[in-house]
Amino acid sequence: MYRIEKENEMQNSNDQQVNPWDDSAQVAPEKTNKSKKTKVEEVVKPAAPVGANAGEYDMDGLMTDFPTAKELERFVFDETGIVLNLKGRANKLKYQTAMDVLNGQQVDPKYVGGDNPYIDRTELIPVEDLKAVPAKDQSLPGAEHMQNIFVSNSIPHPDFEARMQDKKVSVYFRKYKTGQISYEIVGPVDQRPHGVKLDKYGRERPEIIKWVDPRTGEQVIVREDGSMTPQGRKLRAMMQTFRVNKSNHWDTWIDREFVSLNESVANNPWDLDK
16 A cells, blocks of 8 residues: 655754764755838738848958957857857858858858857856766566555755755655655755866856765665664654654655555454455
8 A cells, every 4th residue: 555654743952863875883783020100002012031131241341350260150140149169160151151141041040050159158157067866676576565654854965064054954754565665855956066176367267067966776775584774773763753653754654564455354354355
Protein backbone atom coordinates (compact mmCIF):
# COMPACT_ATOMS: atom_id res chain seq x y z
CA MET A 1 0.00 0.00 0.00
CA TYR A 2 1.38 3.41 -0.91
CA ARG A 3 1.19 6.33 1.47
CA ILE A 4 2.90 9.69 1.46
CA GLU A 5 3.39 11.21 4.87
CA LYS A 6 4.33 14.90 5.31
CA GLU A 7 6.69 15.77 8.05
CA ASN A 8 4.96 18.14 10.48
CA GLU A 9 6.89 17.99 13.71
CA MET A 10 9.54 20.51 14.90
CA GLN A 11 13.06 19.11 15.06
CA ASN A 12 15.02 19.00 18.32
CA SER A 13 17.61 21.59 19.29
CA ASN A 14 20.88 21.62 17.34
CA ASP A 15 22.87 19.97 20.08
CA GLN A 16 20.70 16.88 19.75
CA GLN A 17 21.08 16.62 15.95
CA VAL A 18 23.42 14.32 14.14
CA ASN A 19 25.03 15.29 10.84
CA PRO A 20 24.12 12.27 8.66
CA TRP A 21 26.66 13.20 5.99
CA ASP A 22 29.73 13.30 8.26
CA ASP A 23 31.87 10.28 7.44
CA SER A 24 33.71 10.70 10.72
CA ALA A 25 30.52 10.41 12.79
CA GLN A 26 30.37 7.36 15.02
CA VAL A 27 26.85 5.97 15.26
CA ALA A 28 25.84 2.74 16.87
CA PRO A 29 24.80 -0.13 14.71
CA GLU A 30 15.92 14.53 -1.59
CA LYS A 31 0.25 52.53 -37.12
CA THR A 32 -1.35 48.47 -40.21
CA ASN A 33 0.42 51.23 -40.35
CA LYS A 34 -2.97 52.80 -40.85
CA SER A 35 -3.34 53.60 -44.46
CA LYS A 36 -3.02 57.34 -44.72
CA LYS A 37 -5.97 58.97 -46.41
CA THR A 38 -5.23 61.97 -48.51
CA LYS A 39 -7.89 64.38 -49.52
CA VAL A 40 -7.85 62.81 -52.97
CA GLU A 41 -7.71 59.05 -52.37
CA GLU A 42 -6.81 56.32 -49.86
CA VAL A 43 -3.29 55.01 -50.34
CA VAL A 44 -2.36 51.56 -48.95
CA LYS A 45 1.40 51.14 -48.48
CA PRO A 46 2.95 47.71 -48.98
CA ALA A 47 4.68 46.00 -46.04
CA ALA A 48 8.28 47.16 -45.69
CA PRO A 49 11.08 44.61 -46.04
CA VAL A 50 13.25 43.64 -43.08
CA GLY A 51 15.75 46.39 -43.92
CA ALA A 52 13.88 49.65 -43.45
CA ASN A 53 16.28 51.39 -45.79
CA ALA A 54 16.25 48.65 -48.42
CA GLY A 55 18.20 49.53 -51.52
CA GLU A 56 20.13 52.33 -49.86
CA TYR A 57 23.13 50.23 -48.85
CA ASP A 58 26.30 50.04 -50.93
CA MET A 59 29.08 47.48 -50.73
CA ASP A 60 31.82 50.11 -50.68
CA GLY A 61 29.97 52.06 -48.02
CA LEU A 62 29.68 49.04 -45.76
CA MET A 63 33.33 48.13 -46.20
CA THR A 64 34.41 51.69 -45.40
CA ASP A 65 32.19 52.21 -42.36
CA PHE A 66 32.46 48.74 -40.86
CA PRO A 67 35.96 47.33 -41.45
CA THR A 68 35.59 44.38 -39.03
CA ALA A 69 33.13 41.50 -38.93
CA LYS A 70 32.04 42.40 -35.38
CA GLU A 71 31.23 46.00 -36.35
CA LEU A 72 29.32 44.76 -39.40
CA GLU A 73 27.39 42.20 -37.37
CA ARG A 74 26.43 44.85 -34.81
CA PHE A 75 25.24 47.25 -37.51
CA VAL A 76 23.09 44.59 -39.17
CA PHE A 77 21.70 43.62 -35.77
CA ASP A 78 20.83 47.26 -34.95
CA GLU A 79 19.10 47.75 -38.32
CA THR A 80 17.26 44.42 -38.67
CA GLY A 81 17.42 42.52 -35.40
CA ILE A 82 19.07 39.63 -37.27
CA VAL A 83 22.25 38.09 -35.90
CA LEU A 84 24.85 37.14 -38.49
CA ASN A 85 27.86 34.87 -38.19
CA LEU A 86 30.41 36.58 -40.45
CA LYS A 87 33.73 36.08 -38.72
CA GLY A 88 36.28 34.29 -40.87
CA ARG A 89 34.22 34.63 -44.07
CA ALA A 90 35.72 35.97 -47.30
CA ASN A 91 35.32 39.73 -47.50
CA LYS A 92 33.14 39.69 -50.62
CA LEU A 93 30.85 37.03 -49.14
CA LYS A 94 30.75 38.74 -45.77
CA TYR A 95 29.65 42.14 -47.07
CA GLN A 96 27.34 40.69 -49.70
CA THR A 97 25.53 38.67 -47.01
CA ALA A 98 25.18 41.73 -44.78
CA MET A 99 23.89 43.84 -47.68
CA ASP A 100 21.35 41.15 -48.63
CA VAL A 101 19.97 41.09 -45.10
CA LEU A 102 19.86 44.88 -44.92
CA ASN A 103 17.96 44.91 -48.21
CA GLY A 104 15.39 42.42 -46.92
CA GLN A 105 16.56 39.38 -48.86
CA GLN A 106 16.77 35.82 -47.56
CA VAL A 107 20.25 34.47 -46.86
CA ASP A 108 21.61 31.00 -46.25
CA PRO A 109 20.76 29.95 -42.64
CA LYS A 110 24.38 28.94 -42.07
CA TYR A 111 25.29 32.63 -42.01
CA VAL A 112 22.73 33.36 -39.29
CA GLY A 113 23.99 33.25 -35.72
CA GLY A 114 22.32 33.09 -32.33
CA ASP A 115 24.37 35.19 -29.91
CA ASN A 116 23.88 38.92 -29.44
CA PRO A 117 26.88 40.51 -31.22
CA TYR A 118 27.29 43.02 -28.42
CA ILE A 119 28.10 40.27 -25.93
CA ASP A 120 31.80 39.53 -25.60
CA ARG A 121 31.87 35.79 -25.13
CA THR A 122 35.38 35.92 -23.73
CA GLU A 123 33.97 37.91 -20.80
CA LEU A 124 31.17 35.46 -20.03
CA ILE A 125 31.57 33.44 -16.84
CA PRO A 126 31.59 29.75 -17.75
CA VAL A 127 29.07 27.50 -16.03
CA GLU A 128 29.98 23.97 -15.05
CA ASP A 129 27.89 21.21 -16.65
CA LEU A 130 25.22 19.78 -14.35
CA LYS A 131 25.91 16.13 -13.71
CA ALA A 132 23.30 13.44 -14.24
CA VAL A 133 21.46 12.05 -11.23
CA PRO A 134 23.15 8.88 -9.94
CA ALA A 135 21.45 5.63 -10.88
CA LYS A 136 19.06 3.82 -8.55
CA ASP A 137 20.62 1.03 -6.51
CA GLN A 138 20.07 -2.14 -8.53
CA SER A 139 19.37 -4.18 -5.42
CA LEU A 140 16.14 -2.23 -4.80
CA PRO A 141 12.86 -3.64 -6.20
CA GLY A 142 10.46 -1.80 -8.56
CA ALA A 143 7.99 0.87 -7.49
CA GLU A 144 5.17 -1.71 -7.49
CA HIS A 145 6.74 -3.28 -4.41
CA MET A 146 6.84 -0.02 -2.46
CA GLN A 147 5.04 -0.08 0.87
CA ASN A 148 5.27 3.54 1.94
CA ILE A 149 7.19 6.77 1.31
CA PHE A 150 8.07 9.56 3.69
CA VAL A 151 9.44 13.01 2.76
CA SER A 152 11.66 14.99 5.12
CA ASN A 153 12.67 18.60 4.49
CA SER A 154 14.59 19.05 7.73
CA ILE A 155 17.83 17.20 7.05
CA PRO A 156 21.00 19.34 6.94
CA HIS A 157 22.65 19.89 3.56
CA PRO A 158 25.58 17.57 2.74
CA ASP A 159 27.64 20.53 1.45
CA PHE A 160 29.64 22.21 4.25
CA GLU A 161 29.09 25.83 3.12
CA ALA A 162 25.36 25.27 2.56
CA ARG A 163 25.08 23.60 5.97
CA MET A 164 26.79 26.59 7.61
CA GLN A 165 23.97 28.71 6.11
CA ASP A 166 21.48 26.35 7.74
CA LYS A 167 20.25 25.06 4.39
CA LYS A 168 18.31 21.80 4.28
CA VAL A 169 17.71 19.12 1.67
CA SER A 170 14.59 17.20 0.69
CA VAL A 171 15.02 13.50 1.31
CA TYR A 172 12.63 10.72 0.24
CA PHE A 173 12.61 7.60 2.37
CA ARG A 174 10.99 4.56 0.77
CA LYS A 175 10.20 1.25 2.37
CA TYR A 176 9.53 -1.86 0.29
CA LYS A 177 7.58 -5.00 1.01
CA THR A 178 10.88 -6.86 1.01
CA GLY A 179 11.87 -4.95 4.15
CA GLN A 180 14.40 -2.82 2.29
CA ILE A 181 14.53 0.92 3.00
CA SER A 182 16.09 3.53 0.70
CA TYR A 183 16.82 7.23 0.79
CA GLU A 184 17.11 9.76 -2.04
CA ILE A 185 18.14 13.41 -1.84
CA VAL A 186 16.13 15.19 -4.57
CA GLY A 187 17.39 18.77 -4.10
CA PRO A 188 17.56 21.69 -4.10
CA VAL A 189 20.19 22.30 -6.78
CA ASP A 190 21.99 25.66 -6.58
CA GLN A 191 24.84 27.52 -8.28
CA ARG A 192 27.91 28.93 -6.56
CA PRO A 193 30.69 31.19 -7.93
CA HIS A 194 34.14 29.63 -7.68
CA GLY A 195 37.52 31.33 -7.85
CA VAL A 196 38.35 34.97 -8.63
CA LYS A 197 39.93 36.59 -11.68
CA LEU A 198 40.21 40.09 -13.12
CA ASP A 199 38.38 41.02 -16.32
CA LYS A 200 39.79 43.40 -18.93
CA TYR A 201 38.44 46.35 -16.94
CA GLY A 202 40.25 45.27 -13.80
CA ARG A 203 37.09 44.14 -12.02
CA GLU A 204 36.97 40.94 -10.00
CA ARG A 205 34.71 38.19 -11.26
CA PRO A 206 34.32 34.45 -10.64
CA GLU A 207 36.41 32.06 -12.69
CA ILE A 208 33.52 29.62 -13.05
CA ILE A 209 30.02 28.95 -11.75
CA LYS A 210 29.77 25.51 -10.18
CA TRP A 211 26.70 23.50 -9.23
CA VAL A 212 25.93 22.59 -5.65
CA ASP A 213 24.12 19.37 -6.43
CA PRO A 214 23.21 17.13 -3.47
CA ARG A 215 21.11 14.67 -5.50
CA THR A 216 21.97 11.06 -4.80
CA GLY A 217 19.56 8.90 -6.73
CA GLU A 218 17.76 6.21 -4.74
CA GLN A 219 20.19 4.30 -2.54
CA VAL A 220 19.63 1.43 -0.13
CA ILE A 221 20.14 2.02 3.60
CA VAL A 222 18.42 -1.08 5.03
CA ARG A 223 19.11 -4.32 3.21
CA GLU A 224 16.70 -7.18 2.67
CA ASP A 225 18.28 -9.12 5.54
CA GLY A 226 17.67 -6.18 7.89
CA SER A 227 21.27 -5.03 8.11
CA MET A 228 22.03 -1.33 7.65
CA THR A 229 24.58 0.48 5.54
CA PRO A 230 26.91 2.98 7.30
CA GLN A 231 24.89 5.85 5.77
CA GLY A 232 21.71 4.17 6.96
CA ARG A 233 22.89 4.08 10.54
CA LYS A 234 23.67 7.81 10.49
CA LEU A 235 20.33 8.72 8.90
CA ARG A 236 18.47 6.57 11.39
CA ALA A 237 20.29 8.26 14.27
CA MET A 238 19.27 11.69 12.94
CA MET A 239 15.63 10.76 12.26
CA GLN A 240 15.34 9.35 15.76
CA THR A 241 16.14 12.81 17.15
CA PHE A 242 12.97 14.18 15.47
CA ARG A 243 10.20 13.46 17.93
CA VAL A 244 6.59 12.45 17.24
CA ASN A 245 4.70 12.34 20.51
CA LYS A 246 6.46 9.61 22.47
CA SER A 247 8.10 8.15 19.39
CA ASN A 248 10.31 9.50 16.57
CA HIS A 249 10.28 9.97 12.79
CA TRP A 250 12.22 6.81 12.02
CA ASP A 251 10.00 4.42 13.92
CA THR A 252 6.73 6.28 13.18
CA TRP A 253 7.10 7.22 9.50
CA ILE A 254 10.02 5.37 7.91
CA ASP A 255 10.54 1.90 9.37
CA ARG A 256 6.87 1.09 9.86
CA GLU A 257 4.61 -1.74 8.86
CA PHE A 258 1.25 -1.34 7.12
CA VAL A 259 -1.30 -4.14 7.32
CA SER A 260 -3.90 -4.33 4.56
CA LEU A 261 -7.14 -5.94 5.56
CA ASN A 262 -10.00 -6.78 3.28
CA GLU A 263 -13.36 -8.06 4.45
CA SER A 264 -12.56 -11.72 3.94
CA VAL A 265 -9.31 -11.50 5.91
CA ALA A 266 -11.07 -9.65 8.69
CA ASN A 267 -13.60 -12.49 8.89
CA ASN A 268 -11.11 -15.32 8.56
CA PRO A 269 -7.42 -14.58 9.25
CA TRP A 270 -6.53 -18.32 9.01
CA ASP A 271 -7.18 -18.80 5.30
CA LEU A 272 -3.74 -19.52 3.83
CA ASP A 273 -4.93 -18.60 0.32
CA LYS A 274 -5.57 -14.99 1.29
